[in-house]
Amino acid sequence: MTNLLQYIEWMxxxxxxxxxxxxxxxxxxxxxxPALFDEANKLRRFxxxxxxxxxxxxxxxxxxxxxxxxxxxxALASQSSxxxxxxxxxxxxxxxxxHMLAIRGGALVAPALPGWALAPVKGAxxxxxxxxxxxxxxxxxxxxxxxxxxxxxxxxxxLELAGYTLSSTFIKEFHNLEVEISSAxxxxxxxxxxxxxxxxxxxxxxxxxxxxxxxxxxxxxLAA
Amino acid sequence: MIDQQLRQILTDxxxxxxxxxxxxTAETGLFGHLPELDSMAVAGLLTEIEDxxxxxxxEDELDGELLESYGNLLSFCEKKLD
Numbered sequence: 001m002t003n004l005l006q007y008i009e010w011m012x013x014x015x016x017x018x019x020x021x022x023x024x025x026x027x028x029x030x031x032x033x034p035a036l037f038d039e040a041n042k043l044r045r046f047x048x049x050x051x052x053x054x055x056x057x058x059x060x061x062x063x064x065x066x067x068x069x070x071x072x073x074x075a076l077a078s079q080s081s082x083x084x085x086x087x088x089x090x091x092x093x094x095x096x097x098x099h100m101l102a103i104r105g106g107a108l109v110a111p112a113l114p115g116w117a118l119a120p121v122k123g124a125x126x127x128x129x130x131x132x133x134x135x136x137x138x139x140x141x142x143x144x145x146x147x148x149x150x151x152x153x154x155x156x157x158x159l160e161l162a163g164y165t166l167s168s169t170f171i172k173e174f175h176n177l178e179v180e181i182s183s184a185x186x187x188x189x190x191x192x193x194x195x196x197x198x199x200x201x202x203x204x205x206x207x208x209x210x211x212x213x214x215x216x217x218x219x220x221x222l223a224a
Numbered sequence: 225m226i227d228q229q230l231r232q233i234l235t236d237x238x239x240x241x242x243x244x245x246x247x248x249t250a251e252t253g254l255f256g257h258l259p260e261l262d263s264m265a266v267a268g269l270l271t272e273i274e275d276x277x278x279x280x281x282x283e284d285e286l287d288g289e290l291l292e293s294y295g296n297l298l299s300f301c302e303k304k305l306d
Contacts, residue, residue, distance in 0.1 A: 019284055038264055125271070133267035135283060140263065146283055196236035200272060202258075202265035205239045 009221050010064065010091045011195045019091065020048065020063035022055040028222050030054060031097035031113065032063040033088055033106035035165055038125055039198030039199040040069060043103055044207050050101075053215030059222065064091045066109070077158065077165045081123070084109035101218060104199060107179040108149065114184035116218060119197060127151070130161040151175070188217060205215045226301055227275055234294075237269050250295025255288075266291060279304045 006023070009016040010127045023029075032051065053060045067087050068076030089111040092100065100115035107120035131147040138145040150159060154171040155213045167175075181187060193210040231245040238245075238260060255261050263267070270281055279301065290300055 129267045129271050132270065132283070132286075133264040136266055136286065137263040139286070139288075200236045200262035200268060201239045202237055202262070203239060204270070 004055070005031050005048070008062075012087045012090055013074065015073060017065055017067055017087070017091070019062050019095075020051070021062045021095070023062070023095075024055075026058055026060045027098070028059045029096055029098045030059055030061045030105075030115070030218065031088070031092050031095065031100040032061060032070075033100060033102040033110045033205050034063060034066060035103040035199060036066075036105035036108070037069075038162060039104050039126075040066075042199045042201060042204045045204060046104060046211060049206065049208070049211040050070065051216055053211055057215060057219050059219065062091070062095050062097065064088070064163070077167050080167065080169045081177055082107050085111065098178055099218075099222065104197075107181075108177045112182070116186050116188050116221065117179060117181065118188045118214065119190040120179040120181075120187060122179070123174040127161075127171070127175055130164070131143070133162050136190065155212070158182045186221060188214065192217075226231060226277065226305060227298060230273070230294075230298055233269070233272050233276060237265065237272065242274065248294045250293060250298070252294040253292065254294060254297060255291035261291075279303055279306065 004022060006021055008019055008021050009017055032047055034040045034047060047063055053061060054061050065072045066084050067074040068079040088109055092111045092113055097113060100110055100113040102110040102117045102120065103123050104114070104119055105126050107117040108123055110117070128147065131150055134150065135145050135147055151171070152170065153159060154166065156168055158165070158167045159171060193213045195207050195210050198205055198207060198210070229245060231258070234240065235242070235245045238258065255266060273279070274281055287295055291297060
């Protein structure tokens with residue numbers, strides 16, 4: 001069986017958004033909610049490799065772009081976490097997802113479907129790291145900034161962090177956002193995949209053993 | 225103990241092969257010497273150090289010297305845990 005990954009479009013708001021899919025019309029259809037911001041880049045290959053594994057095990061999967069991210073033509077500055085959750089809910093319905101796998105911060109905007117959350121993270125932690133990166137870059141350039149002052153300014157006027165333009169609405173919502181884990185969601189701790197999280201890497205990397213371990217966990221869960 | 229944890233964190237962040245970080249000495253340069261350690265990666269590195277060593281690094285403590293060498297980073301973490 002050949003691996004068949006394709007780009008498809010789905011409708012959100014007034015435009016088409018993209019998604020990568022492995023779809024052979026099978027019973028189990030898994031929506032992957034991508035990691036956020038920089039971690040999305042570092043985990044993209046990992047996510048796609050998980051899709052290939054799932055495909056070979058008889059499970060369809062879909063990896064959509066969050067509006068304003070990756071190939072999306074929507075403006076990131078007009079997004080919010082509640083809009084992202086609504087978009088993920090819409091794509092899940094349009095594609096007919098039966099389960100979902102939320103990766104890292106993706107768990108913060110995941111739709112209400114049964115499934116898994118891989119190493120979920122709080123909104124405040126994601127923001128904190130981006131704020132810190134901005135403060136460090138500013139210091140290198142000889143400017144003195146502080147996370148606290150940046151966050152306060154961002155809550156009223158929006159903020160650019162690590163190249164991402166975020167609205168004040170986004171920052172206000174996201175700062176207090178925590179993952180809601182229902183009984184239908186199983187948390188997968190990174191330590192159970194047999195290696196350190198690839199989002200930690202300074203340069204994107206891959207780890208076939210981790211990919212296989214994650215795909216197996218999902219297959220076992222679906223068979224149970 | 226802290227030394228081993230710190231080497232493991234750098235291994236995970238820099239994607240080093242097992243054992244490669246054993247060769248780090250106090251003089252091994254970090255920020256400015258390793259091209260993959262940009263500001264985003266350093267922010268990730270510090271967050272991971274905080275999580276695994278259960279310490280909090282204040283922004284005022286982030287100066288150029290902290291990440292200049294492996295020895296500086298190690299002695300900073302050791303002092304934090306004292």
